[in-house]
Amino acid sequence: MGFATDAIHVGQEPDPATGAIVAPIYQTSTYVQEEFGKTKGYDYARTAHPNRRALERCLAKLEGGAGAFVFNSGMAAIDTVFRLLRPGDHLIVSRAVYGGVYRLLTQLLGQFGLAFDFVDTGDVPAVKAAIRPETRMIYAETPTNPTMILTDIAAVAKLARAREITLVVDNTFLSPYCQQPLALGAHIVVHSMTKYLNGHSDAVGGAVILSRQEDMDRVYFLQRSAGAGLGPMDCWLVSRGIKTLAVRMEQHNANGMDVARFLASHPKVKHVNYPGLESHPQHELALRQQRGFGAMISFDLGSLEAARKLLNHVRVCSLAESLGGVETLISHPGQMTHASMPAEFREKVGITEGLVRISVGIEDVADLIADLDQALARV
Ligand SMILES: Cc1ncc(COP(=O)(O)O)c(C=O)c1O
Numbered sequence: 001m002g003f004a005t006d007a008i009h010v011g012q013e014p015d016p017a018t019g020a021i022v023a024p025i026y027q028t029s030t031y032v033q034e035e036f037g038k039t040k041g042y043d044y045a046r047t048a049h050p051n052r053r054a055l056e057r058c059l060a061k062l063e064g065g066a067g068a069f070v071f072n073s074g075m076a077a078i079d080t081v082f083r084l085l086r087p088g089d090h091l092i093v094s095r096a097v098y099g100g101v102y103r104l105l106t107q108l109l110g111q112f113g114l115a116f117d118f119v120d121t122g123d124v125p126a127v128k129a130a131i132r133p134e135t136r137m138i139y140a141e142t143p144t145n146p147t148m149i150l151t152d153i154a155a156v157a158k159l160a161r162a163r164e165i166t167l168v169v170d171n172t173f174l175s176p177y178c179q180q181p182l183a184l185g186a187h188i189v190v191h192s193m194t195k196y197l198n199g200h201s202d203a204v205g206g207a208v209i210l211s212r213q214e215d216m217d218r219v220y221f222l223q224r225s226a227g228a229g230l231g232p233m234d235c236w237l238v239s240r241g242i243k244t245l246a247v248r249m250e251q252h253n254a255n256g257m258d259v260a261r262f263l264a265s266h267p268k269v270k271h272v273n274y275p276g277l278e279s280h281p282q283h284e285l286a287l288r289q290q291r292g293f294g295a296m297i298s299f300d301l302g303s304l305e306a307a308r309k310l311l312n313h314v315r316v317c318s319l320a321e322s323l324g325g326v327e328t329l330i331s332h333p334g335q336m337t338h339a340s341m342p343a344e345f346r347e348k349v350g351i352t353e354g355l356v357r358i359s360v361g362i363e364d365v366a367d368l369i370a371d372l373d374q375a376l377a378r379v
Pocket of ligand 1: 073074075076098100141145170172173191192193194204205206322
């Protein structure tokens, strides 16, 4: 079946008890056993529940994985993937990665003996040079948040597979509608489902989609042992959001391109990072490995003061953390999403004081451009 059909139907069969076309929310912690030792497939909601199973089946299908597991945030999902490693193992991570991943590694997992290097994964020879005998995992965010640098997934997968290194891709910015890392050779995909998969800014969640049975067994063990699996109501919300993923992404792609072109033509904007623009150094790669350019854009206004003026004068765009919702969100990565990175590191990876990030929603694009235009006039 096609992507949109799978997004609407996989895991969403009519309820066998009543025929309800939408799955009920199984808001229960435990399940009564038919007789001692005999269940109907569920015993306790930390371990599994029907809304979680339904969402996991759908995600596995959309990403082309063998299985999926959902967690109570994107960070819980990413933390679980890092726990596939052991003390002494070495990990290579994209340099301008989401600030929460930087914090998790530098302030927590490093204390447990995990070694890691932040590398520009957009530069394949640099990734190759960073590989050590004890490297077990490469973690690539593509595009990177917020600098919009791409990793050539197929090329890095080739390097990784030749050395039995696991390649993990954070596919949050594009969703499986626009990019399918497993088909390009990655072993594991992670998502903040808080973003495009849910799409309506009303739930927090994360997902891990896997291609190998041994990883699935281990991630399921971690999910039920550490207890970070997603609850019924949030699974139900994300399942509902996913049904419109295909149409939402088409509109995000169209609006993203129009807003990027507008920003690139504006005299007050120094630089725009958007892989859909011919000026992006990896535009060809985006054409090759993505179906659509998405709606995440960052742009430089040259100074913190200029960024502040813009952010304080938008009216249709909302000044807020997060991304991927139907409504346009605008933020200052340096002082918001990436505040946990030291200022020198931010500067080194291109998260400048004047950098603004916009998650273009699916409102009428003329209204978004008019809003940005009037706010830029105040800069
Ligand atoms: C690319 C990316 N990955 C992971 C996360 C973490 O997800 P969550 O906020 O759902 O924990 C975020 C959050 O902004 C993100 O932007």
